[in-house]
Amino acid sequence: MEKNQYLDMFIEESKEHLLSMNKNLLEMEKNPSDPLLISEIFRSAHTLKGMAATMGYEDLANITHQMENVLDGIRNNSIVVSSDLLDVVFESVDVLEEIVMDISSGGEGKRDVVTIVKKLEKIEQGTTISETSATLEIASTDSMLDQQFDNFERTVLIQSKEQGFHAFQAHIHLREDCILKAARVYMVFDVLEQVGEVIKSSPTVDQLEEENFDLDFTITLLTKDSVEDVKAKIFKVSEIDHVSISEINVEEFQSSEELQETEQVEKSEIVENETISKELTDSSKATEGTRGSTSPSNKTIRVNIDRLDRLMNLFEELVIDRGRLEQISQDAKNEELSETVEHMSRISGDLQNIILTMRMVPVEQVFNRFPRMIRGLAKDLNKKISLNIVGAETELDRTVIDEIGDPLVHLLRNSMDHGIEHPSNRASKGKPEEGTITLKAYHSGNHVFIEVSDDGAGIDRNRVTERAVKNGIITVDKSSTMQDKEVYELLFSSGFSTAEKISDVSGRGVGLDVVKNKIESLGGNVFVDSVPGKGTTFSIQLPLTLSIISVMLVEIQSETYAIPLSSIIETAIIKDEDILVVHNQKVIDFRGKVVPLIDLTSFFDVPKSKENNGYQSIVIVRKGDKIAGLVVNSFIGQKEIVLKSLGNYLSSVFAISGATILGNGQVALILDCNSLIK
The missing domain is CATH 3.30.70.1110 (Histidine kinase CheA-like, P2 response regulator-binding domain)
Structure with missing residues (x-):
């Protein structure tokens, strides 16, 4: 059998089955007597075993085969579900995930699976978990060599x-x-x-x-x-x-006769599951039947993400050419050309929506890995914590989805370690012993918001300011005059941590600044709010997509720059006499608030070719709670542009996030407002 022909499909379907097993095992821990859950888990394990045997991944097949035996015992009521038993089954799934990840990265899918297989065998034989662990501890390493x-x-x-x-x-x-x-x-x-x-x-x-x-x-x-x-x-x-x-x-080592016998068993296993290999050759069929009656045919196909990336790149070039045609049409003032270009713009706009929709995937793909993590860390911390997921069907561009996993892990760990109190402390405050963390996603305009909130102790203002003063981030005088929101922002300072001791969960010198920097690199923002004694909420604002963005084109002298609309509050034209100087910094009074001005001509050292004639054009931009006014020469207008990277050679250019090609063929640099304000 030619592996390469079906490898991608095998990897994707294996990940789907592992995701399903994780989800259903967590449900089974709450409802151990639900026969439908057990059947679903058994079905996933059986299908995965068949695919692994057909593809020749022996270690994967060995674990899933033994998992089947344990699950069958649970299904037949000969094995009782317990938390310790599920720990072993979850450990088995972890090993399966490691093997699949190894295969997806080009490895051979080899792992030392003897220990976990023996644990599953002991459970099948009716040995208690503690007896199983003791037996495995004294087992000779030599017995593992065969594997x-x-x-x-x-x-x-x-x-x-x-x-x-x-x-x-x-x-x-x-x-x-x-x-x-x-x-x-x-x-x-x-x-x-x-x-x-x-x-x-x-x-x-x-x-x-x-x-x-x-x-x-x-x-x-x-x-x-x-x-x-x-x-x-x-x-x-x-x-x-x-x-x-x-x-x-x-x-x-086993004798050669024993090896031949083992090989015969493996071959018979492959023959037994030969029908399952048909699922790998026909992507239009579901890999496994669903509960109840037969489902209708699935009108979907699997598309390699590289093809979608290539399609997106080609469309980005089309957007650039569309802008060129619109410019030519305006200059030529030909009615027929204008109508044709207008029609093409509408069609390409519809095509753009379709392509962007094709690249959108639900955040569920990221969220589904967190219940397992919460379960494991709660045990490590000796806390009772439940995770409530809301809005998992909310969709984001795949490029954004790929990047938000680590920041969310950090925020969830932070909520578990710093936010949720120990059960005894919660009980003394009149709270339920089990704390709740809510992971919520929702659309709002052209953005997606993801919130991580807990019903824990909230943020201790005094503790934060004391640590900030100790680390030299703020002075004692400033700490007493800061608003609560300003104090909470200190949590995002580099290396800031309130943990008293180093642990596997927190206090490792890597603070929330890592989360903030990552989110801002995606064109997003992160905010924090807290009520002492009630809980804390971290809110992440993300753009729907990273490749095509809406901007305001402005002129700085004779050069054109682009400012992302997501950073702009509004534009204004002010008189020179309205500009004040405070501590050698030019500022304006904007709606009762002092706003510093950044003259982009001086900032980017643009050659002067125009005079302002007593008036200044200002773009008010925001980064979190901070705002600033960017001084430009004139506003050109709003435009949808394709964001292009400057490449590795120019990756260190300050306050520039990329570039785009305009309709007249010129290159416009895209400003990074977060860096400018920072």
């Missing part, structure tokens, strides 16, 4: 042993401050190959070269040197934290 090496590697190990070589497994952990991980790995390989032969590494050599690993890796080495000599060789490489070496007992 770590393929037939060829086992043969090499056995023959090398007969020739007097030692077979060592060296587990190497790099220091956390290691900068060039791939270089250190190369140096380790180099010193080991001086004393023997490296026959295997985990992760693979390709993954190590691409730094697709954390800080540790394992090498299988054949050598005649001792363990002490090998370890001394490895420690000659700098930035090595620690090394553990164990000798492989090759005598424990």
Whole structure:
């Protein structure tokens, strides 16, 4: 069977089944007696097993096969659902996700699955979870070797042993401050190959070269040197934290007859699931039947996202040419040409809406991974927390969806650690012991808002200001005059944290400034509001799409610049005498508020070619609660433009987020108002 032909489909459908399993397992924890939930989970595991066996991913098939046995026991009431049991099943799903991610990144889908398979086997046999853990702790590492090496590697190990070589497994952990991980790995390989032969590494050599690993890796080495000599060789490489070496007992390997029997079982497994492979060859059919009666045929197709990206790029070029034609039409003043261009503009506008809609995906794809995370962290923190998701069907452009996952993880962790109190503290305040975090998404105009709110303790103003003064962010005098919203904004200062001790959840020196910078890089904003004793809400404002944006075109001397409409409050024309100077800074009184002015001619060092004649054209822009006035020469008008990157060479240009090509063929730079105000 040709894997490449069906690989993309296999990966996408595997992710869908894993997502379904996660969702239904969380529901089953609340309703363990619901037979429909158990059947759905069993069906997902069975389908995934069949696809994995057909595609030749043995580790994936082994786990799902054993999961089936456990789920079947639950379905037949021979196994009782408990929180500890679900921990093992969730752990199994985590391993499955790791394998699928490895496959999607070009790996072979190999993992050491013996430990998790044995846990599932013990559950199937009726052993308690504690007994299972104890049994696994004393289990010999040698019994896992059969799963770590393929037939060829086992043969090499056995023959090398007969020739007097030692077979060592060296587990190497790099220091956390290691900068060039791939270089250190190369140096380790180099010193080991001086004393023997490296026959295997985990992760693979390709993954190590691409730094697709954390800080540790394992090498299988054949050598005649001792363990002490090998370890001394490895420690000659700098930035090595620690090394553990164990000798492989090759005598424990299965005999060749047992291996052949295993292969026969695997082949029969593939034949048994051959019908499932048909689902991989026909994308118009559902991978599995739904509950109840047969569903109608699905009138959808899978489209590779690269094709949509290419389509979007081509349409962006069409938008540029449309602007050119509109300009030519205005200059020519030909009625027939004007009508044709107008009709083409309407058609291309409709086409633009269709293409943008095709790229829109529901935020559910990001939100669905959080219930599992909340469950696990709540246990780690010894807290009772439920997650309420609202508006998961809200759609965003795929490019935005890809970027918001990490900021949301950070905000959710923040709410769990800093926001929600421990059950005893909540009870003493008259609150339910279980805290609630609400993750909400909704459309508003040309933006999508995502809110992370909790019913916890709220933000302690005094604690925030004390820490800010201690870190030198503000002075003691200023802390007493700040409004609450200004105090809450301090949470976004670089490296700011109110955590008293370092933990896996917070207090790691990486503050909410990371979230703010990420959201602003997407053209969005993040706000925070809090009521002491009641809770805190973080609001993220995001654009619907990043590629085609609405701007105000302005003239700065003889040059044209674009200002995103999402940053503009309004425009104004003022007299020179209305401009005041405060602390060497030009300001104006804008609706009772002092607004600083930024003269873009001076800021960008644009050659002067025009005089203002006693009047100034001002664009009032906003970044969060801060506003500023940008001084320009004149307003040209609103326009939809295609945002183009300046490329790596000009990536460090300050206050410029990109460029666009105008209808007259000129290039206009797009201002980054967030950087200007900052």
